[in-house]
Amino acid sequence: xxxxxxxxxxxxxxxxxxxxxxxxxxxxxxxxxxxxxxxxxxxxxxxxxxxxxxxxxxxxxxxxxxxxxxxxxxxxxxxxxxxxxxxxxxxxxxxxxxxxxxxxxxxxxxxxxxxxxxxxxxxxxxxxxxxxxxxxxxxxxxxxxxxxxxxxxxxxxxxxxxxxxxxxxxxxxxxxxxxxxxxxxxxxxxxxxxxxxxxxxxxxxxxxxxxxxxxxxxxxxxxxxxxxxxxxxxxxxxxxxxxxxxxxxxxxxxxxxxxxxxxxxxxxxxx
Numbered sequence: 081x082x083x084x085x086x087x088x089x090x091x092x093x094x095x096x097x098x099x100x101x102x103x104x105x106x107x108x109x110x111x112x113x114x115x116x117x118x119x120x121x122x123x124x125x126x127x128x129x130x131x132x133x134x135x136x137x138x139x140x141x142x143x144x145x146x147x148x149x150x151x152x153x154x155x156x157x158x159x160x161x162x163x164x165x166x167x168x169x170x171x172x173x174x175x176x177x178x179x180x181x182x183x184x185x186x187x188x189x190x191x192x193x194x195x196x197x198x199x200x201x202x203x204x205x206x207x208x209x210x211x212x213x214x215x216x217x218x219x220x221x222x223x224x225x226x227x228x229x230x231x232x233x234x235x236x237x238x239x240x241x242x243x244x245x246x247x248x249x250x251x252x253x254x255x256x257x258x259x260x261x262x263x264x265x266x267x268x269x270x271x272x273x274x275x276x277x278x279x280x281x282x283x284x285x286x287x288x289x290x291x292x293x294x295x296x297x298x299x300x301x302x303x304x305x306x307x308x309x310x311x312x313x314x315x316x317x318x319x320x321x322x323x324x325x326x327x328x329x330x331x332x333x334x335x336x337x338x339x340x341x342x343x344x345x346x347x348x349x350x351x
Contacts, residue, residue, distance in 0.1 A: 089328070089332070090320070090324055090328060090329070090332050094320055094323070094324060094332075095332060097316050097319075097320060098316075098317070098320060098329065098332055098333065098336070099336060100312075100313070100316070101312070101313035101314075101316040101317050101320075102313070102333065102336045102337075103313075104309045104310060104312060104313030105230060105244040105310060105313040105314065105317075106243065106244060106337075106340075109306070110231070110278055110281065110302070110303070110306040111125075111278075111281055113302050113306070114281045114282065114284075114285040114299065114302060114303075115281075115285075122281075125281060125284045125285060126280065126281065126284065128284045129280060129283060129284050133190075133283070134280070137276055137279065137280055137283075138272060138273070138276050140190060140193060140279075141193075141272045141275055141276045141279050142268060142269065142272045143194065144193045144194040144197040144279075145197060145225070145228065145268055145271060145272055145275065146268065147194040147197070147198065148194060148197040148198040148200070148201045149201070149221065149225065149268075151198045151201075190283070193279065193283075196300055196303070199304070200228070200303070200304060200307050201224060201225070201228075203304060203307070203308055203311070204224045204227045204307065204308070204311040205220075205224050207308060207311040207312055207315055208220065208223065208224055208311065208315045210315075211312075211315035211316060211318065211319045212319050212322070213315060213318070222255055222267065223314075223315075223318070224311075225267075225268075225271055226248070226251050226271065226314065227307060227310050227311045227314055228271050228274070228275040228307065229247060229251055229270065229271040229273075229274040229275060230244065230247055230248070230274075230310050230313075230314055231275075231278060231306060231307050231310035232274035232275045232276070232277045232278045233274060233277045233278075243337075244313075244317075245330070245333070247274070250270065251267065251270055251271070254266045254267040254269075254270040255267045278303070278306070282299055282300075282303050285299050286299050317329065317333075
C-alpha cells in the first residue's frame with residue numbers, strides 16, 4: 081500500500097507571489113470604488129439603472145464579449161510595440177472611451193461598452209503575456225476571457241460558490257467541447273453571467289447625475305485597474321502552477337484561506 085505524500089511547500093518568493101494573487105482574487109474592491117465615485121451606497125448604485133436597461137443588460141454584455149473576442153483574435157496574439165508601457169497605453173484608451181460615453185450619458189455608455197470591453201481584453205492579454213502565457217495556444221483566449229468572470233459575481237453566488245477555484249472549475253466545465261480557439265456558447269454565457277454584475281455597477285456609476293465626461297473616464301480607469309489586478313492574480317497562479325505543480329500551489333492557497341478564516345484564538349492569541 082502506497083502512502084500519500086503531501087505536496088512540497090513553495091519557496092518564499094513563490095509564497096509572496098501567491099499571497100498577492102490571493103488578495104487580488106479573493107478580495108475584490110470594484111463595487112466599493114464605483115459606489116464611492118457615484119457618492120451612494122452599493123445597493124443604491126445597483127438599483128439605479130432603469131428596468132428596461134437591467135432587462136437587456138445580459139444580452140448587451142454577451143454582445144460586448146463576442147465583439148471583444150472577435151476584435152482581439154482579428155488583431156492577433158502578438159503584442160504591438162507601443163510608445164509607452166502597455167498599462168499606460170490601455171489606461172489612455174479606457175479613459176478616452178469612458179469620457180466619450182460619459183459625455184452622452186447612459187446611451188453613450190452602452191454604445192461604448194464593446195469598445196471598453198475590447199480594451200479590457202487586450203489589457204488582460206498583455207498581462208497574460210507578461211506572466212509567460214503563450215497567447216497563440218488554443219486555450220489562451222479562454223483563459224483571458226475567464227478573467228471577466230473571476231472579477232465579477234452572479235446573482236446565485238454564495239461563499240461556497242464564488243471563491244476563485246470554485247469559479248475556475250465551473251468555467252472549465254462550461255468550456256468542455258471547445259475546439260481550438262472556438263469557444264462554446266455555454267462558456268461565453270457563463271462568463272457573461274458573472275461579468276454583468278460589474279458592468280451594471282459601471283453603467284450605474286456613469287449614469288449618476290454628477291458623472292460627466294471626466295468622471296466617466298475615471299470610472300473606466302477604475303474598471304480597467306480592477307480587471308488588470310484580477311488578471312495578474314489569475315496568470316500569476318497559472319505561472320506558479322507551471323513552475324511548482326498544481327497540487328503544491330493549491331495546498332498553499334488552501335493554507336492561506338484557512339489562516340484568513342481561522343478564529344482569532346487559533347492564530348496563537350489566547351484570552
